[in-house]
Amino acid sequence: MANIRYTKDHEYISVEGDTGTIGISDYAQQQLGDVVFVELPELGRKVAKGDGAAVVESVKAASDIYAPVAGEVVAVNGALEAAPGTVNEDPAGKGWFLKLRIADPKQLDDLMDEAAYQAFVASIS
Protein backbone atom coordinates (compact mmCIF):
# COMPACT_ATOMS: atom_id res chain seq x y z
CA MET A 1 0.00 0.00 0.00
CA ALA A 2 1.18 3.46 -0.88
CA ASN A 3 2.49 5.73 1.83
CA ILE A 4 0.99 9.24 1.59
CA ARG A 5 2.74 12.31 2.97
CA TYR A 6 1.75 15.98 2.86
CA THR A 7 3.44 19.38 2.82
CA LYS A 8 2.23 22.51 4.57
CA ASP A 9 1.54 23.89 1.08
CA HIS A 10 -1.04 21.09 0.64
CA GLU A 11 0.83 18.97 -1.90
CA TYR A 12 0.74 15.23 -1.34
CA ILE A 13 3.26 12.62 -2.36
CA SER A 14 2.06 9.05 -2.59
CA VAL A 15 5.13 6.79 -2.39
CA GLU A 16 5.48 3.35 -3.96
CA GLY A 17 9.02 1.99 -4.04
CA ASP A 18 11.32 4.80 -5.21
CA THR A 19 8.53 6.66 -7.05
CA GLY A 20 6.32 9.39 -5.61
CA THR A 21 3.06 10.56 -7.23
CA ILE A 22 2.42 14.24 -6.55
CA GLY A 23 -0.84 16.15 -6.48
CA ILE A 24 -2.78 18.50 -4.22
CA SER A 25 -4.97 17.60 -1.27
CA ASP A 26 -8.74 17.66 -1.29
CA TYR A 27 -8.57 20.68 1.03
CA ALA A 28 -6.34 22.49 -1.50
CA GLN A 29 -8.64 21.83 -4.45
CA GLN A 30 -11.57 23.13 -2.43
CA GLN A 31 -9.67 26.29 -1.56
CA LEU A 32 -8.58 26.85 -5.16
CA GLY A 33 -12.03 26.38 -6.63
CA ASP A 34 -12.50 25.35 -10.26
CA VAL A 35 -9.18 24.32 -11.80
CA VAL A 36 -8.97 25.45 -15.43
CA PHE A 37 -5.34 24.78 -16.37
CA VAL A 38 -2.40 22.73 -15.16
CA GLU A 39 1.14 23.35 -16.40
CA LEU A 40 3.27 20.22 -16.10
CA PRO A 41 7.06 19.87 -16.14
CA GLU A 42 9.09 18.15 -18.84
CA LEU A 43 10.02 14.52 -18.40
CA GLY A 44 13.54 14.10 -17.08
CA ARG A 45 13.59 17.43 -15.30
CA LYS A 46 15.41 17.29 -11.97
CA VAL A 47 13.83 19.24 -9.15
CA ALA A 48 15.13 20.09 -5.70
CA LYS A 49 12.88 19.88 -2.67
CA GLY A 50 10.72 23.01 -2.63
CA ASP A 51 11.21 23.82 -6.32
CA GLY A 52 8.17 24.80 -8.34
CA ALA A 53 7.38 21.59 -10.25
CA ALA A 54 4.00 22.47 -11.79
CA VAL A 55 1.46 25.27 -11.88
CA VAL A 56 -2.25 24.96 -11.22
CA GLU A 57 -4.61 27.73 -12.30
CA SER A 58 -8.08 28.24 -10.94
CA VAL A 59 -10.56 30.63 -12.53
CA LYS A 60 -9.00 33.48 -10.59
CA ALA A 61 -5.32 32.78 -9.98
CA ALA A 62 -2.22 30.72 -10.66
CA SER A 63 -0.54 28.72 -7.87
CA ASP A 64 2.82 26.94 -7.85
CA ILE A 65 3.02 23.27 -6.95
CA TYR A 66 6.27 22.68 -5.07
CA ALA A 67 8.18 19.41 -5.10
CA PRO A 68 7.75 17.82 -1.64
CA VAL A 69 11.11 16.09 -2.08
CA ALA A 70 13.95 16.18 -4.60
CA GLY A 71 13.84 13.90 -7.60
CA GLU A 72 13.56 13.43 -11.34
CA VAL A 73 10.27 13.76 -13.22
CA VAL A 74 9.47 10.32 -14.66
CA ALA A 75 5.80 10.81 -15.62
CA VAL A 76 3.26 13.61 -16.02
CA ASN A 77 -0.53 13.38 -16.16
CA GLY A 78 -1.17 14.58 -19.70
CA ALA A 79 -4.90 13.88 -19.31
CA LEU A 80 -5.16 17.06 -17.20
CA GLU A 81 -4.48 19.13 -20.30
CA ALA A 82 -7.90 18.32 -21.72
CA ALA A 83 -9.65 17.82 -18.37
CA PRO A 84 -8.12 20.08 -15.68
CA GLY A 85 -11.32 19.75 -13.65
CA THR A 86 -10.20 16.22 -12.73
CA VAL A 87 -8.06 17.91 -10.05
CA ASN A 88 -11.29 19.04 -8.36
CA GLU A 89 -13.14 15.77 -8.89
CA ASP A 90 -10.47 13.30 -7.85
CA PRO A 91 -7.41 15.06 -6.44
CA ALA A 92 -5.95 11.95 -4.78
CA GLY A 93 -6.69 9.69 -7.73
CA LYS A 94 -6.98 10.66 -11.40
CA GLY A 95 -6.10 14.27 -10.58
CA TRP A 96 -2.39 13.60 -9.94
CA PHE A 97 0.14 15.94 -11.59
CA LEU A 98 3.47 14.17 -11.87
CA LYS A 99 5.62 11.29 -10.66
CA LEU A 100 9.15 11.73 -9.30
CA ARG A 101 11.91 9.20 -8.89
CA ILE A 102 12.78 10.12 -5.33
CA ALA A 103 16.42 11.14 -4.89
CA ASP A 104 16.60 10.87 -1.10
CA PRO A 105 13.88 8.94 0.74
CA LYS A 106 14.97 10.53 4.03
CA GLN A 107 13.37 13.80 2.89
CA LEU A 108 9.99 12.11 3.27
CA ASP A 109 10.52 12.13 7.03
CA ASP A 110 10.10 15.93 7.04
CA LEU A 111 6.53 15.61 5.68
CA MET A 112 3.26 15.09 7.53
CA ASP A 113 1.45 11.77 7.56
CA GLU A 114 -2.32 11.63 7.01
CA ALA A 115 -3.23 12.15 10.68
CA ALA A 116 -0.79 15.05 11.13
CA TYR A 117 -2.01 16.68 7.92
CA GLN A 118 -5.69 16.40 8.89
CA ALA A 119 -4.83 18.00 12.26
CA PHE A 120 -2.93 20.74 10.42
CA VAL A 121 -5.92 21.45 8.13
CA ALA A 122 -8.23 21.53 11.14
CA SER A 123 -5.94 24.07 12.81
CA ILE A 124 -6.02 26.48 9.85
CA SER A 125 -9.64 26.18 8.74
Added chain:
Amino acid sequence: MAEPLSGPLHKTPLHQLHVEAGAKMVPFAGYDMPVQYPTGVLTEHNWTRSDAGLFDVSHMGQAFVVGPTWEATAKALEALVPADILNLKPGQQRYSQLTAEDGGILDDLMITRSAYAGYEGWAYLVVNAGCKEQDFAHIGPRLPDGVTLKPDATLALIALQGPKAAAVLDALLPGIAATPFMTFTETKLDGMFVHASRSGYTGEDGFELCVEAKDAAAIWQRLLSDERVKPIGLGARDSLRLEAGLCLYGHDIDTTTSPVEAGLTWSIQKRRRTEGGFPGATRIQKELADGPARRRIGILPDGRAPAREGTVIKAADGAAIGTVTSGGFGPSVSGPVAMGYVNARFAEPGTPVLLEVRGKDLPAKVVTMPFAPHRYFRG
Protein backbone atom coordinates in the same frame (compact mmCIF):
# COMPACT_ATOMS: atom_id res chain seq x y z
CA MET B 1 -9.82 40.88 -7.15
CA ALA B 2 -9.82 41.02 -3.37
CA GLU B 3 -8.05 44.09 -2.13
CA PRO B 4 -6.41 44.49 1.26
CA LEU B 5 -8.03 47.22 3.28
CA SER B 6 -7.71 48.66 6.71
CA GLY B 7 -10.66 49.31 8.96
CA PRO B 8 -13.96 47.50 9.22
CA LEU B 9 -15.64 46.36 6.04
CA HIS B 10 -19.04 47.67 5.02
CA LYS B 11 -21.88 45.22 4.56
CA THR B 12 -24.63 45.42 2.00
CA PRO B 13 -28.26 44.86 3.09
CA LEU B 14 -27.94 41.33 1.66
CA HIS B 15 -24.79 40.38 3.57
CA GLN B 16 -26.48 38.01 6.01
CA LEU B 17 -28.22 36.16 3.17
CA HIS B 18 -24.89 35.61 1.38
CA VAL B 19 -23.33 34.19 4.54
CA GLU B 20 -26.34 31.94 5.18
CA ALA B 21 -26.13 30.67 1.59
CA GLY B 22 -22.56 29.54 2.25
CA ALA B 23 -20.86 32.15 0.08
CA LYS B 24 -17.13 32.65 0.33
CA MET B 25 -16.83 36.27 1.42
CA VAL B 26 -13.90 38.51 0.47
CA PRO B 27 -13.04 42.19 0.97
CA PHE B 28 -13.84 44.12 -2.19
CA ALA B 29 -13.84 47.92 -2.51
CA GLY B 30 -14.36 48.30 1.21
CA TYR B 31 -17.21 45.76 1.39
CA ASP B 32 -17.40 42.17 2.57
CA MET B 33 -18.75 40.61 -0.62
CA PRO B 34 -19.55 37.12 -1.93
CA VAL B 35 -16.88 36.02 -4.41
CA GLN B 36 -18.58 32.67 -5.00
CA TYR B 37 -21.31 30.43 -3.62
CA PRO B 38 -20.72 26.73 -2.88
CA THR B 39 -21.28 25.60 -6.47
CA GLY B 40 -18.27 27.62 -7.65
CA VAL B 41 -17.41 30.18 -10.29
CA LEU B 42 -17.69 27.97 -13.40
CA THR B 43 -21.18 26.76 -12.51
CA GLU B 44 -22.31 30.27 -11.61
CA HIS B 45 -20.92 31.68 -14.84
CA ASN B 46 -22.59 29.03 -16.97
CA TRP B 47 -25.87 29.41 -15.06
CA THR B 48 -25.95 33.11 -15.87
CA ARG B 49 -25.40 32.32 -19.56
CA SER B 50 -28.12 29.63 -19.63
CA ASP B 51 -30.71 30.72 -17.04
CA ALA B 52 -30.71 33.76 -14.72
CA GLY B 53 -28.04 34.88 -12.27
CA LEU B 54 -28.79 37.11 -9.29
CA PHE B 55 -26.08 39.57 -8.25
CA ASP B 56 -25.80 41.83 -5.23
CA VAL B 57 -24.28 45.05 -6.55
CA SER B 58 -25.40 47.18 -3.62
CA HIS B 59 -21.78 48.17 -2.98
CA MET B 60 -21.90 50.41 -6.02
CA GLY B 61 -22.50 54.12 -5.48
CA GLN B 62 -25.94 55.54 -6.17
CA ALA B 63 -26.70 59.24 -6.28
CA PHE B 64 -28.98 61.84 -7.82
CA VAL B 65 -28.07 65.07 -9.53
CA VAL B 66 -30.91 67.49 -8.94
CA GLY B 67 -31.51 70.65 -10.89
CA PRO B 68 -34.47 72.95 -11.53
CA THR B 69 -34.97 71.56 -15.05
CA TRP B 70 -33.65 68.64 -17.11
CA GLU B 71 -31.73 71.10 -19.25
CA ALA B 72 -29.91 72.53 -16.23
CA THR B 73 -29.05 69.07 -14.86
CA ALA B 74 -28.00 67.73 -18.26
CA LYS B 75 -25.74 70.70 -18.96
CA ALA B 76 -24.13 70.33 -15.53
CA LEU B 77 -23.42 66.66 -16.29
CA GLU B 78 -22.17 67.40 -19.79
CA ALA B 79 -19.45 69.52 -18.19
CA LEU B 80 -18.21 66.33 -16.49
CA VAL B 81 -18.76 63.51 -19.03
CA PRO B 82 -18.38 63.19 -22.84
CA ALA B 83 -21.79 61.55 -23.47
CA ASP B 84 -24.84 63.36 -24.83
CA ILE B 85 -26.97 63.78 -21.72
CA LEU B 86 -29.20 66.61 -22.93
CA ASN B 87 -30.96 64.41 -25.48
CA LEU B 88 -31.75 61.55 -23.12
CA LYS B 89 -35.46 60.83 -23.10
CA PRO B 90 -37.26 60.47 -19.76
CA GLY B 91 -36.35 57.05 -18.34
CA GLN B 92 -33.46 56.57 -20.76
CA GLN B 93 -30.09 55.44 -19.49
CA ARG B 94 -26.59 55.96 -20.89
CA TYR B 95 -23.10 54.64 -20.15
CA SER B 96 -20.39 57.29 -19.84
CA GLN B 97 -17.15 58.21 -18.10
CA LEU B 98 -16.09 60.94 -15.72
CA THR B 99 -13.06 62.37 -17.53
CA ALA B 100 -10.12 64.36 -16.18
CA GLU B 101 -8.72 67.51 -17.78
CA ASP B 102 -5.97 65.40 -19.39
CA GLY B 103 -8.53 63.03 -20.93
CA GLY B 104 -7.93 60.15 -18.50
CA ILE B 105 -10.90 58.28 -17.02
CA LEU B 106 -11.73 58.98 -13.35
CA ASP B 107 -14.54 56.40 -13.35
CA ASP B 108 -17.19 54.95 -15.60
CA LEU B 109 -20.85 55.30 -14.70
CA MET B 110 -24.47 54.96 -15.73
CA ILE B 111 -26.60 58.08 -16.05
CA THR B 112 -30.41 57.92 -16.22
CA ARG B 113 -32.91 60.68 -16.84
CA SER B 114 -35.81 60.64 -14.40
CA ALA B 115 -39.23 59.77 -15.79
CA TYR B 116 -41.16 60.74 -12.69
CA ALA B 117 -43.67 63.59 -12.46
CA GLY B 118 -42.33 66.22 -10.13
CA TYR B 119 -38.73 64.97 -10.59
CA GLU B 120 -38.10 66.31 -14.10
CA GLY B 121 -34.75 67.84 -13.14
CA TRP B 122 -33.36 64.63 -11.63
CA ALA B 123 -30.65 62.38 -13.01
CA TYR B 124 -29.79 59.04 -11.38
CA LEU B 125 -26.14 57.95 -11.29
CA VAL B 126 -24.56 54.58 -10.57
CA VAL B 127 -20.79 54.66 -10.05
CA ASN B 128 -18.18 52.06 -9.10
CA ALA B 129 -17.92 51.04 -5.45
CA GLY B 130 -14.21 51.70 -5.18
CA CYS B 131 -14.51 55.17 -6.69
CA LYS B 132 -17.73 56.46 -5.18
CA GLU B 133 -16.29 58.72 -2.49
CA GLN B 134 -13.84 60.38 -4.85
CA ASP B 135 -16.49 60.57 -7.60
CA PHE B 136 -18.91 62.37 -5.32
CA ALA B 137 -16.11 64.69 -4.10
CA HIS B 138 -15.32 65.38 -7.77
CA ILE B 139 -18.89 65.93 -9.00
CA GLY B 140 -20.40 67.91 -6.12
CA PRO B 141 -18.16 71.00 -6.22
CA ARG B 142 -18.26 71.13 -10.03
CA LEU B 143 -22.02 71.52 -10.28
CA PRO B 144 -23.30 75.04 -10.96
CA ASP B 145 -25.48 76.98 -8.52
CA GLY B 146 -28.94 75.48 -8.31
CA VAL B 147 -27.80 71.94 -9.22
CA THR B 148 -26.88 69.62 -6.36
CA LEU B 149 -25.53 66.11 -5.84
CA LYS B 150 -27.46 63.85 -3.49
CA PRO B 151 -25.65 60.56 -2.77
CA ASP B 152 -28.20 58.03 -1.54
CA ALA B 153 -27.00 55.30 0.82
CA THR B 154 -30.55 54.09 1.52
CA LEU B 155 -30.70 52.24 -1.80
CA ALA B 156 -29.64 48.72 -2.68
CA LEU B 157 -28.93 47.41 -6.19
CA ILE B 158 -29.70 43.91 -7.44
CA ALA B 159 -28.89 42.64 -10.92
CA LEU B 160 -30.78 39.80 -12.59
CA GLN B 161 -28.91 38.66 -15.68
CA GLY B 162 -29.29 35.93 -18.24
CA PRO B 163 -31.59 34.67 -21.01
CA LYS B 164 -34.35 33.81 -18.52
CA ALA B 165 -34.10 37.07 -16.54
CA ALA B 166 -36.94 38.79 -18.39
CA ALA B 167 -39.36 35.88 -17.99
CA VAL B 168 -38.50 35.51 -14.30
CA LEU B 169 -39.04 39.19 -13.58
CA ASP B 170 -42.16 39.36 -15.71
CA ALA B 171 -43.74 36.63 -13.58
CA LEU B 172 -43.39 38.94 -10.57
CA LEU B 173 -43.95 42.25 -12.35
CA PRO B 174 -46.22 41.58 -15.34
CA GLY B 175 -45.35 43.60 -18.41
CA ILE B 176 -41.79 44.43 -17.37
CA ALA B 177 -40.33 42.19 -20.08
CA ALA B 178 -41.36 44.83 -22.63
CA THR B 179 -39.01 47.44 -21.09
CA PRO B 180 -36.64 48.57 -23.88
CA PHE B 181 -32.85 48.16 -23.51
CA MET B 182 -31.22 51.00 -21.56
CA THR B 183 -34.43 52.40 -20.14
CA PHE B 184 -35.90 52.49 -16.68
CA THR B 185 -39.34 51.40 -15.48
CA GLU B 186 -40.88 52.24 -12.12
CA THR B 187 -42.92 49.48 -10.59
CA LYS B 188 -43.96 47.97 -7.27
CA LEU B 189 -43.73 44.45 -5.87
CA ASP B 190 -46.10 43.92 -2.94
CA GLY B 191 -45.85 47.62 -2.15
CA MET B 192 -42.05 47.73 -2.42
CA PHE B 193 -40.55 50.12 -4.97
CA VAL B 194 -38.63 48.44 -7.78
CA HIS B 195 -36.93 50.78 -10.22
CA ALA B 196 -35.91 48.40 -12.97
CA SER B 197 -33.49 49.25 -15.77
CA ARG B 198 -32.97 46.96 -18.75
CA SER B 199 -29.22 46.83 -18.42
CA GLY B 200 -26.35 45.00 -16.79
CA TYR B 201 -22.68 44.15 -17.12
CA THR B 202 -22.55 40.51 -18.15
CA GLY B 203 -23.31 40.70 -21.88
CA GLU B 204 -26.65 39.02 -21.21
CA ASP B 205 -30.14 40.44 -21.32
CA GLY B 206 -31.22 41.46 -17.86
CA PHE B 207 -32.24 44.06 -15.36
CA GLU B 208 -30.70 46.12 -12.60
CA LEU B 209 -33.15 46.70 -9.77
CA CYS B 210 -32.73 49.77 -7.62
CA VAL B 211 -34.66 49.08 -4.43
CA GLU B 212 -34.84 50.47 -0.94
CA ALA B 213 -32.26 48.86 1.36
CA LYS B 214 -34.99 47.78 3.77
CA ASP B 215 -36.73 45.82 0.98
CA ALA B 216 -33.60 44.31 -0.58
CA ALA B 217 -33.65 41.00 1.32
CA ALA B 218 -37.36 40.41 0.65
CA ILE B 219 -37.00 41.13 -3.08
CA TRP B 220 -33.81 39.01 -3.28
CA GLN B 221 -35.63 36.05 -1.74
CA ARG B 222 -38.68 36.48 -3.97
CA LEU B 223 -36.40 36.31 -7.01
CA LEU B 224 -34.50 33.30 -5.63
CA SER B 225 -37.72 31.41 -5.04
CA ASP B 226 -37.88 30.98 -8.82
CA GLU B 227 -35.93 27.83 -9.70
CA ARG B 228 -34.49 29.55 -12.77
CA VAL B 229 -32.55 31.94 -10.49
CA LYS B 230 -29.31 31.29 -8.59
CA PRO B 231 -27.13 33.75 -6.67
CA ILE B 232 -23.85 34.61 -8.40
CA GLY B 233 -20.70 36.03 -6.82
CA LEU B 234 -18.10 38.53 -7.91
CA GLY B 235 -15.88 35.81 -9.39
CA ALA B 236 -18.35 34.92 -12.11
CA ARG B 237 -19.35 38.57 -12.52
CA ASP B 238 -15.73 39.23 -13.49
CA SER B 239 -15.45 36.33 -15.96
CA LEU B 240 -18.83 37.26 -17.49
CA ARG B 241 -17.88 40.89 -18.08
CA LEU B 242 -14.45 39.86 -19.41
CA GLU B 243 -16.04 37.54 -21.98
CA ALA B 244 -18.44 40.37 -22.86
CA GLY B 245 -15.42 42.61 -23.54
CA LEU B 246 -16.52 45.12 -20.91
CA CYS B 247 -14.00 47.29 -19.05
CA LEU B 248 -13.37 46.99 -15.33
CA TYR B 249 -12.39 50.28 -13.76
CA GLY B 250 -8.93 50.25 -12.18
CA HIS B 251 -7.87 47.47 -14.54
CA ASP B 252 -8.91 48.07 -18.16
CA ILE B 253 -9.54 51.78 -17.73
CA ASP B 254 -8.02 54.27 -15.30
CA THR B 255 -6.69 57.83 -15.09
CA THR B 256 -4.03 57.05 -17.73
CA THR B 257 -6.42 55.70 -20.39
CA SER B 258 -8.70 57.83 -22.53
CA PRO B 259 -12.13 56.68 -23.73
CA VAL B 260 -10.76 56.53 -27.29
CA GLU B 261 -7.83 54.29 -26.35
CA ALA B 262 -10.27 52.11 -24.42
CA GLY B 263 -12.51 51.64 -27.46
CA LEU B 264 -15.37 53.51 -25.80
CA THR B 265 -15.90 56.05 -28.57
CA TRP B 266 -19.35 54.52 -29.16
CA SER B 267 -20.32 56.07 -25.82
CA ILE B 268 -19.46 59.59 -27.06
CA GLN B 269 -22.33 60.73 -29.24
CA LYS B 270 -21.73 62.74 -32.39
CA ARG B 271 -22.77 66.15 -31.03
CA ARG B 272 -20.30 65.93 -28.16
CA ARG B 273 -17.46 64.71 -30.43
CA THR B 274 -17.94 67.83 -32.51
CA GLU B 275 -18.75 70.37 -29.83
CA GLY B 276 -16.43 69.13 -27.08
CA GLY B 277 -16.96 71.00 -23.83
CA PHE B 278 -16.13 68.09 -21.52
CA PRO B 279 -12.95 67.57 -19.46
CA GLY B 280 -10.14 66.23 -21.61
CA ALA B 281 -11.88 67.23 -24.87
CA THR B 282 -8.59 68.47 -26.35
CA ARG B 283 -6.93 65.06 -26.10
CA ILE B 284 -10.07 63.06 -26.84
CA GLN B 285 -10.99 65.05 -29.96
CA LYS B 286 -7.40 64.79 -31.22
CA GLU B 287 -7.43 61.01 -30.69
CA LEU B 288 -10.78 60.77 -32.45
CA ALA B 289 -9.33 62.63 -35.44
CA ASP B 290 -5.82 61.11 -35.61
CA GLY B 291 -6.23 57.79 -33.82
CA PRO B 292 -4.73 57.04 -30.39
CA ALA B 293 -1.17 55.79 -29.85
CA ARG B 294 -2.41 52.63 -28.14
CA ARG B 295 -5.65 50.72 -28.17
CA ARG B 296 -7.50 48.23 -26.03
CA ILE B 297 -7.69 44.87 -27.78
CA GLY B 298 -9.07 41.40 -27.21
CA ILE B 299 -6.51 38.60 -27.07
CA LEU B 300 -7.10 34.91 -27.66
CA PRO B 301 -4.19 32.70 -26.53
CA ASP B 302 -3.55 29.70 -28.82
CA GLY B 303 -2.93 27.35 -25.89
CA ARG B 304 -4.70 26.64 -22.64
CA ALA B 305 -2.62 28.79 -20.27
CA PRO B 306 -4.48 31.85 -18.98
CA ALA B 307 -2.65 35.18 -19.32
CA ARG B 308 -3.39 37.25 -16.21
CA GLU B 309 -3.41 41.00 -15.65
CA GLY B 310 0.12 42.39 -16.00
CA THR B 311 1.28 39.85 -18.61
CA VAL B 312 3.61 41.48 -21.14
CA ILE B 313 2.32 41.43 -24.73
CA LYS B 314 5.02 41.14 -27.39
CA ALA B 315 5.10 41.46 -31.17
CA ALA B 316 6.05 38.41 -33.23
CA ASP B 317 9.67 39.62 -33.17
CA GLY B 318 9.72 39.66 -29.36
CA ALA B 319 9.50 43.43 -28.82
CA ALA B 320 7.22 44.45 -25.94
CA ILE B 321 4.15 46.25 -27.32
CA GLY B 322 1.72 46.30 -24.39
CA THR B 323 0.25 44.72 -21.28
CA VAL B 324 -2.74 42.54 -20.39
CA THR B 325 -5.22 44.44 -18.19
CA SER B 326 -7.74 41.62 -17.60
CA GLY B 327 -7.22 37.98 -18.34
CA GLY B 328 -8.27 34.56 -17.26
CA PHE B 329 -10.36 31.59 -18.20
CA GLY B 330 -13.56 32.20 -20.13
CA PRO B 331 -16.02 29.44 -19.22
CA SER B 332 -18.32 30.10 -22.21
CA VAL B 333 -15.32 30.17 -24.54
CA SER B 334 -13.90 27.08 -22.77
CA GLY B 335 -10.44 28.57 -22.83
CA PRO B 336 -8.31 31.52 -21.86
CA VAL B 337 -9.28 35.06 -22.90
CA ALA B 338 -7.66 38.40 -22.18
CA MET B 339 -7.81 42.07 -22.95
CA GLY B 340 -5.08 44.64 -22.83
CA TYR B 341 -3.46 47.62 -24.49
CA VAL B 342 -1.02 47.53 -27.37
CA ASN B 343 0.68 50.03 -29.62
CA ALA B 344 -2.05 50.92 -32.14
CA ARG B 345 0.01 49.45 -35.02
CA PHE B 346 -0.62 45.99 -33.57
CA ALA B 347 -4.33 46.41 -32.78
CA GLU B 348 -5.72 44.94 -36.00
CA PRO B 349 -7.72 41.74 -35.40
CA GLY B 350 -5.74 38.74 -36.61
CA THR B 351 -2.36 40.21 -35.63
CA PRO B 352 -0.20 37.47 -34.07
CA VAL B 353 1.28 38.38 -30.69
CA LEU B 354 3.16 36.64 -27.91
CA LEU B 355 2.22 36.57 -24.23
CA GLU B 356 5.01 36.23 -21.71
CA VAL B 357 3.62 33.74 -19.17
CA ARG B 358 6.02 32.45 -16.52
CA GLY B 359 9.04 33.33 -18.64
CA LYS B 360 7.76 31.68 -21.81
CA ASP B 361 6.46 33.48 -24.89
CA LEU B 362 3.14 31.83 -25.73
CA PRO B 363 1.48 32.47 -29.10
CA ALA B 364 -1.81 34.38 -29.20
CA LYS B 365 -3.69 36.63 -31.56
CA VAL B 366 -5.57 39.90 -31.50
CA VAL B 367 -9.31 39.33 -31.88
CA THR B 368 -12.50 41.34 -32.05
CA MET B 369 -14.45 41.45 -28.78
CA PRO B 370 -16.77 40.34 -27.28
CA PHE B 371 -15.54 36.78 -26.73
CA ALA B 372 -19.10 35.67 -25.95
CA PRO B 373 -21.81 37.29 -28.08
CA HIS B 374 -23.86 40.04 -26.45
CA ARG B 375 -27.50 39.10 -26.01
CA TYR B 376 -28.98 42.43 -25.02
CA PHE B 377 -32.72 42.86 -25.53
CA ARG B 378 -33.29 44.87 -28.66
CA GLY B 379 -37.10 44.75 -28.60
